[in-house]
Structures are given as structure tokens and as C-alpha cells.
Amino acid sequence: MSASTTYELSSQQALEAESIHIFREVAAEFERPVLLFSGGKDSVVMLHLAAKAFWPAPIPFPVMHIDTGHNFTEVLEFRDRTVERLGLRLVVGSVEDSIAKGRVRERPDGIRNPLQTVTLLDSITDGQFDAVFGGARRDEEKARAKERVFSFRDEFGQWDPKNQRPELWSLYNGRHHKGEHIRVFPLSNWTELDIWTYLAAENVDLPSIYFAHEREVFQRDGMWLAVSEFTQVREGEEVVRMSVRYRTVGDVPITGAVESTAKTYDEVITEVAATRVTERGATRADDRLTEAAMEDRKREGYF
Amino acid sequence: MELLRFATAGSVDDGKSTLIGRLLYDTKSIFEDQLEAVERTSRDRGDEHVNLALLTDGLRAEREQGITIDVAYRYFATPKRSFIIADTPGHIQYTRNMVTGASTASLALVLVDARNGIVEQSRRHAFLASLLRVPHLVVCINKMDLVDYDETVYNRIKDEFRAFAAKLDIGDLSFVPISALHGDNVVHRSQNMQWYDGTSLLHHLEDVHIASDRNLIDTRFPVQYVIRPQSTAHHDYRGYAGTVAGGVLKPGDEVIVLPSGLKTTIAGIDTADGPLDEAFPPMSVTVRLTDDIDVSRGDMICRPQNQPKVSQDLEAMVCWLSDEPLRDRGMYAIKHTTRTARAQVRALDYRIDVNTLHRDESAETLSLNEIGRVKLRTTVPMFVDEYRRNRTTGSFLVIDEATGATVGAGLVL
Numbered sequence: 049m050s051a052s053t054t055y056e057l058s059s060q061q062a063l064e065a066e067s068i069h070i071f072r073e074v075a076a077e078f079e080r081p082v083l084l085f086s087g088g089k090d091s092v093v094m095l096h097l098a099a100k101a102f103w104p105a106p107i108p109f110p111v112m113h114i115d116t117g118h119n120f121t122e123v124l125e126f127r128d129r130t131v132e133r134l135g136l137r138l139v140v141g142s143v144e145d146s147i148a149k150g151r152v153r154e155r156p157d158g159i160r161n162p163l164q165t166v167t168l169l170d171s172i173t174d175g176q177f178d179a180v181f182g183g184a185r186r187d188e189e190k191a192r193a194k195e196r197v198f199s200f201r202d203e204f205g206q207w208d209p210k211n212q213r214p215e216l217w218s219l220y221n222g223r224h225h226k227g228e229h230i231r232v233f234p235l236s237n238w239t240e241l242d243i244w245t246y247l248a249a250e251n252v253d254l255p256s257i258y259f260a261h262e263r264e265v266f267q268r269d270g271m272w273l274a275v276s277e278f279t280q281v282r283e284g285e286e287v288v289r290m291s292v293r294y295r296t297v298g299d300v301p302i303t304g305a306v307e308s309t310a311k312t313y314d315e316v317i318t319e320v321a322a323t324r325v326t327e328r329g330a331t332r333a334d335d336r337l338t339e340a341a342m343e344d345r346k347r348e349g350y351f
Numbered sequence: 352m353e354l355l356r357f358a359t360a361g362s363v364d365d366g367k368s369t370l371i372g373r374l375l376y377d378t379k380s381i382f383e384d385q386l387e388a389v390e391r392t393s394r395d396r397g398d399e400h401v402n403l404a405l406l407t408d409g410l411r412a413e414r415e416q417g418i419t420i421d422v423a424y425r426y427f428a429t430p431k432r433s434f435i436i437a438d439t440p441g442h443i444q445y446t447r448n449m450v451t452g453a454s455t456a457s458l459a460l461v462l463v464d465a466r467n468g469i470v471e472q473s474r475r476h477a478f479l480a481s482l483l484r485v486p487h488l489v490v491c492i493n494k495m496d497l498v499d500y501d502e503t504v505y506n507r508i509k510d511e512f513r514a515f516a517a518k519l520d521i522g523d524l525s526f527v528p529i530s531a532l533h534g535d536n537v538v539h540r541s542q543n544m545q546w547y548d549g550t551s552l553l554h555h556l557e558d559v560h561i562a563s564d565r566n567l568i569d570t571r572f573p574v575q576y577v578i579r580p581q582s583t584a585h586h587d588y589r590g591y592a593g594t595v596a597g598g599v600l601k602p603g604d605e606v607i608v609l610p611s612g613l614k615t616t617i618a619g620i621d622t623a624d625g626p627l628d629e630a631f632p633p634m635s636v637t638v639r640l641t642d643d644i645d646v647s648r649g650d651m652i653c654r655p656q657n658q659p660k661v662s663q664d665l666e667a668m669v670c671w672l673s674d675e676p677l678r679d680r681g682m683y684a685i686k687h688t689t690r691t692a693r694a695q696v697r698a699l700d701y702r703i704d705v706n707t708l709h710r711d712e713s714a715e716t717l718s719l720n721e722i723g724r725v726k727l728r729t730t731v732p733m734f735v736d737e738y739r740r741n742r743t744t745g746s747f748l749v750i751d752e753a754t755g756a757t758v759g760a761g762l763v764l
Contacts, residue, residue: 055565055567055631056562057633057634058354059353060352061634062633063354065634065635066633069575069633069635072575073575073576073689075576076575076648099623100623101635103621103623104582104584104588105580105585106580106582186426187425193424200755213757214448214451214672216450216451217746218594218633218743219748221748221757223750223755223756224755225755237424237426237435239426239433241428324382324383
């Protein structure tokens with residue numbers, strides 16, 4: 049980041065500086081932070097910023113993945129490669145284990161995304177984590193638009209949107225009692241386009257499924273879902289092979305692909321800048337359950 | 352591309368949500384699925400137009416009650432600038448919300464209904480914007496379509512607002528006559544108001560000069576975190592990480608570290624992308640010092656001939672943000688830059704009526720949404736500047752030690 053003589057930061061530089069400030073604040077004030085890392089593009093940016101915040105020292109906290117068992121292979125490989133490259137400790141909270149232990153029950157539809165909350169909260173308790181970094185952005189969804197950067201969670205991990213701490217200037221209040229924790233969102237003020245522009249500018253590595261590739265897909269509820277061991281193609285659904293990429297990465301059965309030929313960052317950015325549908329609206333079945341689907345899940349302690 | 356953060360104030364009736372909806376819609380920042388949802392809801396409710404205000408409704412409780420509870424952040428960009436809007440609701444907990452939104456804003460946008468002219472709420476919003484030192488204030492005189500786009504109505508409201516604003520400390524004040532509903536003068540110049548020779552609101556937001564709003568004179572670097580890799584490659588590395596709060600730092604600068612008072616020079620300014628020749632607000636950097644002296648979080652690096660006030664006595668305007676009133680003689684935690692201390696309330700000099708600016712010296716406490724001048728005594732010295740001089744080193748949070756809640760926002764006098 050080079051300083052210009054006009055003493056102005058670009059929008060990108062200002063966002064980066066704010067995020068780095070947040071990482072350092074948490075490292076200084078909390079005993080056991082952890083960063084949620086799924087291999088998704090937002091968590092990749094988060095990790096990249098964390099590495100910059102503490103350079104030349106290593107990132108002073110572990111990363112955690114809440115694993116539903118329904119992952120894209122490319123993303124799991126990317127996760128392990130990244131963790132090794134940065135010399136980080138990886139904590140895996142397994143939804144499969146939670147099911148085996150009877151903490152949650154498999155849903156009739158087999159979708160595991162909503163089950164993650166229990167595994168996430170159990171993993172936070174087991175690891176005694178007091179600050180949990182998440183990659184959520186306020187532009188993603190209307191409940192998230194009202195989320196604080198430091199978001200207080202009670203002993204049950206619950207979010208109370210009507211009773212949030214006012215957040216002023218760049219002063220963050222991380223006070224909590226034992227058993228409570230703070231969710232920290234360093235990317236609060238980033239938009240989808242900011243994420244892509246930054247990834248390109250910093251030349252950050254991403255899982256390959258974010259770029260156009262050939263894949264067997266079928267259409268369900270207006271979304272292109274991948275053929276995989278986790279999805280059953282129903283009668284009347286036609287499997288086609290086409291060039292797609294992913295805008296968000298969640299569980300295979302609920303994450304839709306978009307038709308695309310964008311193989312490079314520049315091509316993806318051109319598409320993102322021209323797109324007329326939000327990334328969650330286009331590609332996430334989990335947000336379509338009800339108008340307040342995200343708000344409800346967040347209240348219970350979801351990401 | 353530059354970033355502009357601005358806060359909007361006004362109630363639903365002023366058309367604030369419609370204005371924001373209009374800005375997002377006309378700059379093509381609304382996505383099709385969002386617009387479809389709004390069109391659907393508008394139809395269901397029997398609204399005459401597509402109700403752009405619905406774009407900004409967030410939580411279920413808000414939709415059910417038709418009100419906005421909390422500050423919401425919205426994002427849009429034009430080829431010239433990117434924008435973060437802190438959308439603050441007008442009627443419930445107005446002070447708490449507006450103070451929060453205005454604290455990070457470079458510009459405040461106040462809405463006035465052309466039919467009603469200046470009302471109590473307009474004065475309150477202008478006062479809060481000036482108290483929080485938002486450098487630019489834009490008054491949007493809205494619903495011009497309902498007064499036949501009449502120039503005399505616009506001029507009358509403008510003059511009245513100017514007369515009131517003269518009593519306040521407002522750096523840059525401007526006015527735009529608009530109709531958020533029809534889009535007049537929001538993104539495009541209106542054909543209905545040929546008498547208006549100014550620019551559209553968006554054009555103003557894109558062009559307003561914000562670069563000189565920061566303090567580049569008084570060097571202030573609150574130490575946030577000490578970086579010591581203790582690795583073979585960087586065995587002796589010791590860097591002080593933080594965000595520049597004022598002035599310009601350069602390698603070779605003579606500096607003093609507070610509270611120790613020890614002098615040294617800046618050996619280098621590091622980032623993960625390489626060393627820098629200078630650092631200015633709000634850059635996040637790591638400073639190395641020439642001498643091996645004891646520096647830790649909460650210390651302040653500044654220039655020997657330009658230091659903040661070092662004191663245990665704080666005089667501040669405090670905005671009260673909690674249902675539980677300010678306790679006289681009460682102990683609170685104070686968070687100021689990267690420094691945390693305990694503080695006792697020593698006196699409440701007066702409470703200010705945010706509508707009339709009247710000072711009530713007989714006030715005994717501050718309740719939710721009230722503002723007053725407070726004397727505090729801290730357990731350790733603080734390094735402060737006047738808020739009017741530096742919004743970062745002049746601001747602090749008041750925290751309830753028992754609950755951990757943020758109960759007050761302080762602006763150093």
C-alpha cells in the first residue's frame with residue numbers, strides 16, 4: 049500500500065486499514081480468539097488480512113471449520129493447503145459427530161446447513177473461545193445490515209438484535225462474562241465487489257470452483273445444483289454439463305452455481321459488476337426458507 | 352476511488368427511507384431479487400407506488416411495527432466514489448442512534464418536509480451533527496412536489512435553517528430541494544425546478560471535498576498491539592502496531608512516548624506490503640523505534656513539541672445511551688483510543704436540551720438520550736485532545752463495569 053502525497057486512502061485501502069485495526073484490537077483484548085475458516089472467499093480474505101495485521105509474526109490464533117460433511121472436495125483441499133502454508137492450528141467442528149452424539153438430528157431433507165449452529169456453539173464452548181471472527185458482510189442480507197462489528201452473544205450464543213451495544217467511532221467494546229462471547233466481523237463494511245477487487249489486487253489464491261469450470265448440474269427451484277454424492281437427481285430433473293462457477297460456497301446440496309465462462313479475476317469482476325441479483329438470492333437455498341430466515345438463524349447463534 | 356461515509360437523519364414521514372431507496376435505485380445498486388421482493392410487498396400492502404422505503408426495512412420486528420429500530424448500514428458506489436450510509440431512525444432512541452451513525456460520518460444528511468418546514472426534529476439533528484463534528488451538513492428539503500416545486504417555499508426554509516445553524520458550529524452547510532418519491536434532484540437534475548442552480552444530491556455527495564477533514568498536523572499514534580515474532584528470521588523484531596490517529600509519521604522523526612516521557616526516533620514504518628516513507632490517518636501500520644524502551648498497549652507516540660493533554664481530569668460532553676441513568680459519584684470504565692481506565696463521575700455541570708439548546712444547570716442526572724457536560728476523574732492519566740481538534744483522540748466510551756454495556760459516549764472539551 050503506497051502512500052500518496054495527497055494523504056488520501058482509496059476505498060480499498062481504507063477498508064483494509066479498518067479490518068486490520070479490528071484484528072489487532074481483538075488480539076490485544078481477548079484471551080482465546082478463533083477465526084472461522086471455511087475456504088469460502090470471505091473467510092479467505094479474512095485470513096489474508098489477519099496475516100497482514102500481525103506480520104512479520106504469525107497469526108496469533110487458530111482457525112476453525114464447522115464441517116457438515118457435505119463439502120466440495122476442492123474447498124476441503126484448499127482449506128488444508130492454506131492452513132499448512134500459514135502454519136496454523138485447525139480446529140474442526142464436525143456436524144457428523146454432533147449427529148452421532150445425539151446433539152442434533154439429521155433432517156428429513158438431509159440438509160445439514162441449519163444443524164451447524166449446534167456444532168458451532170459446542171465447538172466454541174469446548175475450545176473456550178471468547179472471540180470468534182466471522183466473514184459476514186452487512187451488504188449480504190438485511191438482518192446482517194444491522195449487525196455490529198463486535199456482536200455480543202449470551203451464554204446460549206444468542207444474538208439479540210433489539211438490544212445491541214451502540215458502536216461509535218473506532219472504539220469497540222468487547223466486554224463479556226465467562227461463558228459469553230463476542231462475534232467479530234472484520235469485513236462488515238466490505239461489499240461483494242470489494243471482496244473480488246481485493247482478491248484480484250492482492251492476487252490471493254482461491255478454491256478453483258470460484259472460477260468457471262465444466263460441471264454436471266441440474267436445475268431445482270431456479271438454481272443450478274451440482275450432481276454429487278450428496279444430491280439425488282429427482283425425476284424430471286435433467287442433468288446437463290455446462291460451464292459454471294460459484295459465487296458463494298456452502299454445502300453442496302444447497303449452493304447453486306451460476307452459468308459463467310469467467311476463468312480469471314478480471315473476468316469474474318466484470319461479471320460481478322454487471323450482475324443484477326444478490327449473491328445470496330442467486331445461489332443460496334438456505335436463505336429462501338422464509339423472509340426472515342437469516343434473522344431467525346442468527347438469533348440462535350448462526351454465523 | 353475514495354470512500355465517503357455519511358449519516359442520514361429523519362423520520363419515516365420525512366421520506367428518508369424513500370430517499371435512500373431512490374439513491375440506491377437510481378444508481379442501480381438495487382438487485383433484481385431485492386426489487387422484486389419490494390414490489391411484491393408494495394402490491395400486497397396496496398401502496399400506490401413501488402414503496403422504495405421497504406428496501407431499507409431490516410428486522411422482522413421493524414416490518415411488523417412499520418418502524419426502524421436500529422442503525423442500518425447500506426452500501427453503494429458510483430464510478431467516482433463508494434459510499435457507506437449509516438441510516439439512523441428518527442423517532443425511537445433518536446439521540447443514541449444518530450450519535451452512533453454520526454460518529455464515523457464525514458457528512459450528515461438532514462431531511463426537512465417542505466410542507467412543514469423546520470420542526471423540532473430538524474433542529475435536533477443539526478445540533479447532533481454539529482456536536483459530533485460531522486464536517487459537512489446537507490439539508491434536503493423534500494416533498495417539493497407537494498408544494499408545486501415553489502422556489503419561495505424552498506428559500507423560506509433555507510433562511511430559517513441558516514438562522515438556526517448560525518448558533519451551531521457547522522463547517523459546511525448546503526441545501527438541495529428534492530422529491531425523493533419522484534427522483535427530482537436526487538441523482539439527476541430536476542426539470543421541475545429550473546430556478547435551482549445547484550447540483551443534484553448525488554453529484555454533491557460525489558464532489559464534496561473531504562480530504563482536508565482529517566487532522567494531519569498533530570501526530571498521534573496510540574499503540575494498539577506489540578508485534579514480537581520471536582522467530583529465527585525476525586528474532587530481534589519489535590514493532591508497535593496501531594492506527595494513525597493524527598498527523599503524519601515519517602522514519603527519522605523524533606518522538607516521545609507517553610506516559611514514560613522517553614524520547615526516541617522512528618526507525619521504520621512497516622506493513623506486510625513493505626516499508627513506508629510516511630503514514631497518516633487512518634492507516635494501520637507498525638512503527639519501529641530506534642531505542643529499546645518499554646512501550647505497551649495504551650501508550651501514545653507523539654512529537655515532543657506537540658503533545659496531547661495528559662490528565663486524570665476529563666471534561667466532556669457525554670451522550671447517555673443506557674436505560675439506567677448516569678450515577679453521580681459512580682465508577683465506570685472508560686475506553687479511549689487503545690487505553691482503558693476506570694473513572695468516577697465528579698460532577699454534572701448541566702444538561703442540554705437538544706431541541707432548544709437550553710442548558711439546565713439544576714439537572715441531577717442524565718437519562719437515556721440525554722446529553723450533558725460531565726466532569727470525570729480517571730484512575731490513570733489519559734492522553735486526550737479536544738474532540739473538535741481530533742475525533743479519534745477526543746472521544747471515549749463509558750462502559751458499565753457490571754454489565755459490560757456501553758452506556759455513554761464522551762466528547763472531550
